Amino acid sequence: xxxxxxxxxxxxxxxxxxxxxxxxxxxxxxxxxxxxxxxxxxxxxxxxxxxxxxxxxxxxxxxxxxxxxxxxxxxxxxxxxxxxxxxxxxxxxxxxxxxxxxxxxxxxxxxxxxxxxxxxxxxxxxxxxxxxxxxxxxxxxxxxxxxxxxxxxxxxxxxxxxxxxxxxxxxxxxxxxxxxxxxxxxxxxxxxxxxxxxxxxxxxxxxxxxxxxxxxxxxxxxxxxxxxxxxxxxxxxxxxxxxxxxxxxxxxxxxxxxxxxxxxxxxxxxxxxxxxxxxxxxxxxxxxxxxxxxxxxxxxxxxxxxxxxxxxxxxxxxxxxxxxxxxxxxxxxxxxx
Amino acid sequence: xxxxxxxxxxxxxxxxxxxxxxxxxxxxxxxxxxxxxxxxxxxxxxxxxxxxxxxxxxxxxxxxxxxxxxxxxxxxxxxxxxxxxxxxxxxxxxxxxxxxxxxxxxxxxxxxxxxxxxxxxxxxxxxxxxxxxxxxxxxxxxxxxxxxxxxxxxxxxxxxxxxxxxxxxxxxxxxxxxxxxxxxxxxxxxxxxxxxxxxxxxxxxxxxxxxxxxxxxxxxxxxxxxxxxxxxxxxxxxxxxxxxxxxxxxxxxxxxxxxxxxxxxxxxxxxxxxxxxxxxxxxxxxxxxxxxxxxxxxxxxxxxxxxxxxxxxxxxxxxxxxxxxxxxxxxxxxxxxxxxxxxxxxxxxxxxxxxxxxxxxxxxxxxxxxxxxxxxxxxxxxxxxxxxxxxxxxxxxxxxxxxxxxxxxxxxxxxxxxxxxxxxxxxxxxxxxxxxxxxxxxxxxxxxxxxxxxxxxxxxxxxxxx
Numbered sequence: 001x002x003x004x005x006x007x008x009x010x011x012x013x014x015x016x017x018x019x020x021x022x023x024x025x026x027x028x029x030x031x032x033x034x035x036x037x038x039x040x041x042x043x044x045x046x047x048x049x050x051x052x053x054x055x056x057x058x059x060x061x062x063x064x065x066x067x068x069x070x071x072x073x074x075x076x077x078x079x080x081x082x083x084x085x086x087x088x089x090x091x092x093x094x095x096x097x098x099x100x101x102x103x104x105x106x107x108x109x110x111x112x113x114x115x116x117x118x119x120x121x122x123x124x125x126x127x128x129x130x131x132x133x134x135x136x137x138x139x140x141x142x143x144x145x146x147x148x149x150x151x152x153x154x155x156x157x158x159x160x161x162x163x164x165x166x167x168x169x170x171x172x173x174x175x176x177x178x179x180x181x182x183x184x185x186x187x188x189x190x191x192x193x194x195x196x197x198x199x200x201x202x203x204x205x206x207x208x209x210x211x212x213x214x215x216x217x218x219x220x221x222x223x224x225x226x227x228x229x230x231x232x233x234x235x236x237x238x239x240x241x242x243x244x245x246x247x248x249x250x251x252x253x254x255x256x257x258x259x260x261x262x263x264x265x266x267x268x269x270x271x272x273x274x275x276x277x278x279x280x281x282x283x284x285x286x287x288x289x290x291x292x293x294x295x296x297x298x299x300x301x302x303x304x305x306x307x308x309x310x311x312x313x314x315x316x317x318x319x320x321x322x323x324x325x326x327x328x329x330x331x332x333x334x335x336x337x
Numbered sequence: 338x339x340x341x342x343x344x345x346x347x348x349x350x351x352x353x354x355x356x357x358x359x360x361x362x363x364x365x366x367x368x369x370x371x372x373x374x375x376x377x378x379x380x381x382x383x384x385x386x387x388x389x390x391x392x393x394x395x396x397x398x399x400x401x402x403x404x405x406x407x408x409x410x411x412x413x414x415x416x417x418x419x420x421x422x423x424x425x426x427x428x429x430x431x432x433x434x435x436x437x438x439x440x441x442x443x444x445x446x447x448x449x450x451x452x453x454x455x456x457x458x459x460x461x462x463x464x465x466x467x468x469x470x471x472x473x474x475x476x477x478x479x480x481x482x483x484x485x486x487x488x489x490x491x492x493x494x495x496x497x498x499x500x501x502x503x504x505x506x507x508x509x510x511x512x513x514x515x516x517x518x519x520x521x522x523x524x525x526x527x528x529x530x531x532x533x534x535x536x537x538x539x540x541x542x543x544x545x546x547x548x549x550x551x552x553x554x555x556x557x558x559x560x561x562x563x564x565x566x567x568x569x570x571x572x573x574x575x576x577x578x579x580x581x582x583x584x585x586x587x588x589x590x591x592x593x594x595x596x597x598x599x600x601x602x603x604x605x606x607x608x609x610x611x612x613x614x615x616x617x618x619x620x621x622x623x624x625x626x627x628x629x630x631x632x633x634x635x636x637x638x639x640x641x642x643x644x645x646x647x648x649x650x651x652x653x654x655x656x657x658x659x660x661x662x663x664x665x666x667x668x669x670x671x672x673x674x675x676x677x678x679x680x681x682x683x684x685x686x687x688x689x690x691x692x693x694x695x696x697x698x699x700x701x702x703x704x705x706x707x708x709x710x711x712x713x714x715x716x717x718x719x720x721x722x723x724x725x726x727x728x729x730x731x732x733x734x735x736x737x738x739x740x741x742x743x744x745x746x747x748x749x750x751x752x753x754x755x756x757x758x759x760x761x762x763x764x765x766x767x768x769x770x771x772x773x774x775x776x777x778x779x780x781x782x783x784x785x786x787x788x789x790x791x792x793x794x795x796x797x798x799x800x801x802x803x
Contacts, residue, residue, distance in 0.1 A: 041746035065525045068502035072747040075715040092497040092505070093522045096558070098551045102524055105547045109530065259497040259505065259520040260512055289471060289743055293506030296466025297513045 001117055004028070004056075006049050007064035008161060008223035009253050010088050011245060013134050014107060016164065017127040018119030020060075024161030025049060026195040026219050030056075033197050034315040043069040043287035044312055045193050054079045060117050062110070064088045066257045069287055086113045092259045094250050103246035127245070137166050138224040144168050145221065149179045150189070150202035150212035154220065158196060161219050184211035185332045188272050190298065191283030191291050191311075192256075193218040198314045204322045205281065208329040213275035216268060217283055218255075225252040256290045265301055272302055278332045280304050281325075285311040305332065341641055341648050343386035343606060343669075346371055349394070356391055363395065364626065366402040370394065373401045380453040384774075386669050388609045388648065392633035399630050400612055401451075403440065403622050404487050410438050410622070411488045416566050419490030420619060421508055422500050423523065425688030426706040428619040430560060433579025434567040440622045442493075443504070444615075445486055446474040449771040450664050456486070459771070467510060472503045472742040473663050473771050478511055492566055493518045494559055499525035499712040502743040519562060521555040523706065524548045526713035538708040539690035542717060553703035560699065576698035582624055584691050589631040590617055591689065596638040598679045598729050602647020604638040607678035608668040611661065614681060617688040648672075654791040655679035657731035659722055659752060663739055664773040667780065671735065674784045675792075680729035682722055686710050715748045719755035726760055733791040734764035735784070763790040 003015045004025045012022035025031050033048045046069035053061040054077065063074040065087060074087045089106050091099040111122065141160055145153050152169050159167055187210045194201065194217040205212055216222045254267045272280070280298055284291035292308070299306045307328040313321040344352055353361075353369040370387065373379040379401060387393060411417055418439040420427035431439035449459050450473075461479030463469065480486040495508050497520045512518045526544050529535035534546040564570040593613060597605045605613075613634055620627040641647070649672055656671060657680040671678070687708035693701040710718040726734060734756045738745040749766040756764045765787045773780055 039746065039750065041741070041743070043746075065499055068500075068743040069746065071499065071525055072715055072744065076747055076751055087525070087527070089499070089525045089527070091522050091524070093520050096522070096555070098522055098554050101547070102522065102551050112530065257502075257505070259495075259509065260518070261509055286470075287743070287746060289503040289506040289741075292470065293467060293503075293510050297510060299466075300513070 002059045003114065003117070004052070004059055004061045005161070006062065006070060007066055007088070007090065008219050009066065009090055009249060009255065010062055010064055010110070011107075011249050012161065012164060013127065013130040014110060014122070014245060015062075015114060015119075016130050017122035018111065018114040020114055020117060020119045021163075023059075023163070024158065024219060025052065026193060027158035027162035028052070029196070031195055031197065033195065033311075041287050043067075043285040044315075045195075045285050046070045046073040049073060050077060053077060053085060057081065057084065060084045060086070060113075062086045062088055064090050066090045066092075066255065067288070067290060083116055086110060090253075090257075091250075092257055094253065094258055094263070100244075100247055100250060103250055104244055107244075107246055107249075131245075131248070134164060135225070137164065141166050141168075142221065142224055147179060150206050150215060151199050152179075153212075153215055154194060154199055154202055154217075155196070157215070157219050157221075157223065161223065180206050180209075180211040184209055185279065185329050186211050186213040186275060186277050187279045187281055187329070187332070188212075188214040188216060188268070188275075188277040189220070189281045189283060190214075190216040190268065191218075191281075192285055192288055194220070194283060198311065201283070201309070201314055201321075204325050205329075208322070208326045209333065210279075210325075210329045213277055214268075214271050216271075221271070222254045222264075222267065256294060261294075265297075268298075269302065272304070277304065279328060280306045281328070282306050282308045283311060284308060341604075341646050342389055343648060343672075344389045345386060346374065346382050349387055349389070352389055353394070356394075361391055363398070364629075366406065367395065367398050370397055370401075377401065378455055379451045380455060381451045381665065381772075384666055385608065386606075388606050390637045392630075392637040393605070393609050395633055396609060396612055396630050399621055399623075399626060400615075403444075407438065407440060407488050407622050416492075417488055417490045418563065418566070419493040421493060421495035421518070422504055423496040423706055424685040424709065425618045426556070426702055427494050427559060429579055429583045429692065429702060430556070430563055430571060430576065432582070432620065432624045433576045434563055434571055435569065437563065437567050438622050440487065440490075440619050442477045442481065442487060442490070443474055445477040445480040446472070446663065447665070448480065448486055449473060449476050453772060458486075465510065465514070467507055470741050471507060472501070472739050474504055475507050478507055478514070481511055481516055482514065489516075492562060494521065494562070495519070496521055496523040496706075498523040501711065503741060519559070521559055522551065523709070523712055524551060526707050526709075526717070536704060538704045539693065540686060540708045540721065542708060542713065544704070544707045549700070549703050549707060552706050553699050556699050556702055556706070573698055576702075577694070580692045580694060580698055580701060582628075584694065586617060586620060586624065586627055586631065587689060587691050589628065589635055590614060591691075593631060593635045593638060594680075594689075596635065596642055599642065600730060601642065602645070602651060603649045603653065603677045604641035604646060605634065606648045606668070607658070607672055608665060609634070610678055610681070611665070611668055611683065614683055614685075614689065615661075618685055649677040650675065652792075653677035654788045654795075655730055655732045656787075656791075657681065657722065657726045657729065657734045658683070659734065659736040659749075660684055660739060660745070662737050662769045663771045664769050667737065667767070667769045667773055670773075670777075670780060671784055674781060675788045676733070676784065679731050680725050682710060682718070682725065684711055686721065711744060715751040716755070718748065719752040722752055723755055723759045726756065726762065731760075731762060732795060733787050734762055735787065736764065736766045738766050738768040740768055740770050761794075763787055763794065
């Protein structure tokens with residue numbers, strides 16, 4: 001059975017360990033944001049997730065509480081049977097034993113839900129293997145990222161969250177375009193979900209003369225965890241008395257909803273500086289307070305110009321959106337020698 | 338005895354002079370209401386209509402002097418805690434300690450209304466990166482920065498997790514501006530699974546033990562912080578006493594609600610009831626005085642009820658109100674158009690329900706915190722609204738939308754549908770910005786339509802004998 005996930009922080013490995021097929025909703029071809037009618041203040045992503053759940057009653061959907069809109073979207077589900085929907089409580093804090101215990105208890109509860117769907121009892125050794133495999137795939141993708149165009153990376157990352165596999169474009173492949181040259185303006189793309197229906201944004205960014213040196217949207221680099229520590233060759237262990245899956249998940253979480261969200265800033269800062277980004281594009285849905293509120297803090301923290309793009313404009317304002325991108329990139333171009 | 342009536346600010350000055358000549362005794366924060374306009378810049382008072390009782394005068398003076406009282410407390414060397422978002426739990430702990438006061442900086446959301454935006458807080462919040470797409474609680478951000486509306490708290494304790502995103506985002510922005518915050522986790526309340534250990538919460542919802550235990554542990558952490566701030570640990574006995582005092586406030590409010598929202602006329606206006614209910618969340622920075630203010634209001638309400646006096650027409654439509662209003666004037670408008678308040682869910686029903694006194698104090702507070710209507714399913718909240726509508730005999734429901742508040746985007750429709758499906762009552766959503774004057778035609782026409790519909794339904798019920 002397919003189990004759709006709506007947050008990269010709900011571990012797909014846990015679903016797989018139960019013998020079911022996790023699917024990150026971001027790569028789903030039928031996940032359509034453009035035809036969703038919205039009430040005032042409702043985020044298009046959360047509404048599309050809710051509609052998708054209602055239109056696909058044969059699949060199971062795992063929502064998460066990491067944003068108010070998604071958790072309230074879950075509350076509004078009417079036609080999805082309770083045994084096919086699950087709301088995962090992701091703690092916003094991460095430093096306390098309480099956060100770890102809440103995460104662990106949610107994993108247990110998710111496990112019961114998955115078994116209710118016909119999943120099997122997970123075996124620790126098997127879970128460990130899945131975590132190691134996943135870790136290797138993540139590392140492989142992170143290593144390949146610098147050579148990929150923005151769209152190629154987004155597609156590879158979304159595919160990874162789709163079925164756990166990495167499919168990198170072959171040498172000389174032209175799918176998703178060429179990696180922009182060194183003269184292109186390096187920018188960081190930061191923000192919420194960027195499902196496949198919106199990838200043309202990436203083409204627009206690179207077409208305008210920028211190079212996305214950091215994709216820190218929801219299923220971009222942030223979702224892949226940190227690279228292995230030097231000398232560390234055992235990325236995921238689940239000994240009986242050691243850190244549980246919950247702790248591993250909490251440790252790899254880097255998101256705007258965390259309180260405080262210092263981990264996000266530390267993570268961004270390291271990469272923005274190392275990759276010499278000259279500007280930040282903040283990608284936020286209408287109604288997404290969590291990301292919108294960060295615009296000023298991002299400016300202050302990194303001393304870079306920030307362009308806030310309304311995700312909704314991909315469908316209803318493309319000309320304006322691309323015009324703003326072009327002006328932003330142009331303003332960041334270094335003076336000709 | 339004269340019938341009670343509502344007075345304008347100017348009329349209240351005359352009334353105040355009369356009361357003063359008659360020997361009115363007031364606490365030290367007392368005085369004529371108009372001074373809040375002249376000295377405090379609370380311009381909105383000029384547009385409001387107030388209850389004419391001395392008890393209500395005391396209520397308003399208490400509300401409008403909170404900043405002065407907090408500054409005085411700071412001068413006396415008391416510690417000030419800024420509790421954020423949980424609406425009702427942390428202050429119970431703070432007031433259990435000597436020399437500690439807690440208030441909600443969140444309350445600054447009413448400042449733009451009271452000062453008719455002359456405070457400039459919303460514009461300043463925008464300059465700080467939080468624009469009009471956020472809830473008016475963003476005024477808090479600017480109030481922290483300019484320090485003009487409340488003293489800088491010694492500690493900030495903010496609940497996070499299953500809270501409104503707009504508030505959480507604003508609080509995070511505040512922390513980045515240099516105001517350190519202690520965050521504590523509030524999980525999204527869920528129903529226990531079959532066989533899962535669980536406990537009943539105040540108000541009747543049931544939560545799994547794993548969540549209650551988690552919140553209790555978080556509150557234990559906060560108790561340590563508060564004890565450190567006070568210079569003495571927060572002991573169980575003191576907390577139990579604090580809970581008993583908080584319950585005194587809650588019992589007074591319950592009696593007041595029962596009296597005012599009862600089946601006969603309305604002994605007190607909706608506006609004063611909104612303010613009175615707000616006292617439950619942090620006692621307006623003075624728990625003893627809150628008890629005195631509420632006792633006075635209750636006595637006034639009971640006297641009026643016993644004498645058959647009402648501040649609204651006998652045929653006023655009984656309206657249940659959901660969510661607080663960003664503009665206080667909306668409560669006046671509802672009565673102007675023929676409604677009366679008969680019940681409310683101003684987002685903090687958990688601060689009205691009694692805190693259990695038969696379990697250990699931190700356990701009791703954890704259960705209370707988890708009974709917050711805003712942290713569970715919108716369906717839970719809607720179910721309670723329906724139950725309360727039944728209990729108070731509501732004839733119509735108003736769900737006021739708070740501009741930019743993340744919960745309002747979806748929750749209103751859910752509550753409206755449930756109210757209609759289960760009770761058949763007319764219900765409307767009304768967006769009330771901090772100054773609703775420009776929207777007056779829309780707000781008024783929607784309220785009128787609701788009230789007319791309810792009256793028609795009442796007529797049909799009488800004719801049909803149901």
